[in-house]
Amino acid sequence: MNAESAAPGSQSSLRERNRFRVLDALTRLGALTQIEIAEQTGLSPATVSNVVKELGSAGVVELTPSVRNGRRAVSVSLATPDGILGAIVFGDRDVRAAVAGTPDRVVASSRMPLPAEHAADEGLERGATLLFDLVERSGHSPRELVAVGLGVPAPIDTVSGQIGAAGILPGWRGIEIADAAAAALKTPVLLDNTANLATLGEMNSGALQGISDAVHVKMSYGVGAGLVVNGQLVRGSAGTAGEIGHISIDDKGAVCRCGNRGCLDTVVGSAAILEALRPSHGVLTLRDVISKALAGEPGCRRVLADAGESLGLALSAVVNLLNPEVISIGGQMARLGPLLIDPVRRAIERRALPSAASSVFVRAGDLGEESDVVGALVLAREVQDNAQRAALAVT
Numbered sequence: 001m002n003a004e005s006a007a008p009g010s011q012s013s014l015r016e017r018n019r020f021r022v023l024d025a026l027t028r029l030g031a032l033t034q035i036e037i038a039e040q041t042g043l044s045p046a047t048v049s050n051v052v053k054e055l056g057s058a059g060v061v062e063l064t065p066s067v068r069n070g071r072r073a074v075s076v077s078l079a080t081p082d083g084i085l086g087a088i089v090f091g092d093r094d095v096r097a098a099v100a101g102t103p104d105r106v107v108a109s110s111r112m113p114l115p116a117e118h119a120a121d122e123g124l125e126r127g128a129t130l131l132f133d134l135v136e137r138s139g140h141s142p143r144e145l146v147a148v149g150l151g152v153p154a155p156i157d158t159v160s161g162q163i164g165a166a167g168i169l170p171g172w173r174g175i176e177i178a179d180a181a182a183a184a185l186k187t188p189v190l191l192d193n194t195a196n197l198a199t200l201g202e203m204n205s206g207a208l209q210g211i212s213d214a215v216h217v218k219m220s221y222g223v224g225a226g227l228v229v230n231g232q233l234v235r236g237s238a239g240t241a242g243e244i245g246h247i248s249i250d251d252k253g254a255v256c257r258c259g260n261r262g263c264l265d266t267v268v269g270s271a272a273i274l275e276a277l278r279p280s281h282g283v284l285t286l287r288d289v290i291s292k293a294l295a296g297e298p299g300c301r302r303v304l305a306d307a308g309e310s311l312g313l314a315l316s317a318v319v320n321l322l323n324p325e326v327i328s329i330g331g332q333m334a335r336l337g338p339l340l341i342d343p344v345r346r347a348i349e350r351r352a353l354p355s356a357a358s359s360v361f362v363r364a365g366d367l368g369e370e371s372d373v374v375g376a377l378v379l380a381r382e383v384q385d386n387a388q389r390a391a392l393a394v395t
């Protein structure tokens, strides 16, 4: 069936939907010919031609001559008039990359798994391959990359440029990460930890837009936070501000990979959650636990509610210190919604100063697991902005 005849609604909403279909195909698949767009979207070649013409004159897409299967063709791609921005973000189990015109306009993204104990050079090589593939797929050349924002899930010492805790990401120890990445990518690289990047993402286009005092918690396999004071992300004197995962909440607790005892991470990190469930539920992954909890499984719900309460305990100290207006929670665990957020809120109400507790709004982030990728693009945009300012200064 032809997608056009199936779509109900007025003429203008139909055009809107057709435009969305074309943009969605370009975002997912990169540069395409008009025939390929027609195949992908189910729209007729004539409709595709009209939509592409409209988007082209609005400056949203670019048309470049290319060759497909030995024949001359015109390839259509999302427009990036000021060059392209790259993001490479390492998680505890994967690496993700994205290419964008602006942080809000990602033109292509993908991810690949990565072993937890990988070495830095292996990780950087995979990240670079992933990014260059995306650059090519989206119809660009690596020369157009203005800058790359790079994220690692570990505290970064901004003085040394290295991981700021010996036991975290051991394969990256002693490496000056931004320099190594810039050499591999042949483009400027801006580095930050993924919790700060997630915060920048939510500040740019998510739950923290326009909020001057806030905390964003990234909760996946481990937990970290970004602190926003007076509208600025606070990195501290050596770059490790916001490391709530390593606040000690139990001085007799388990030894943490940072060397301390009873860190929040040893109580609410995925290792602790999976370990608590192992005797009764067997071997599960974090994704299993989240899905089971969402489906109502009582043991998984219980363990996650306890984790929420412990997170709230650590956050109540942060609330007393910073008096934030909003605490947003992102990362994989944010999929739990009220199952996680309600216990966090209750713990803060019980433990923080009443006036600070009553003025803070605890909520899920808007960008989910993509917030750190958006944040990496926001960092990369700083280079683009500086280049534009420099160009204005000489003209």
Ligand SMILES: [Zn+2]
Pocket (backbone or CB within 6 Å): 245, 246, 247, 256, 257, 258, 259, 260, 263, 265
């Ligand atoms: Zn620790």
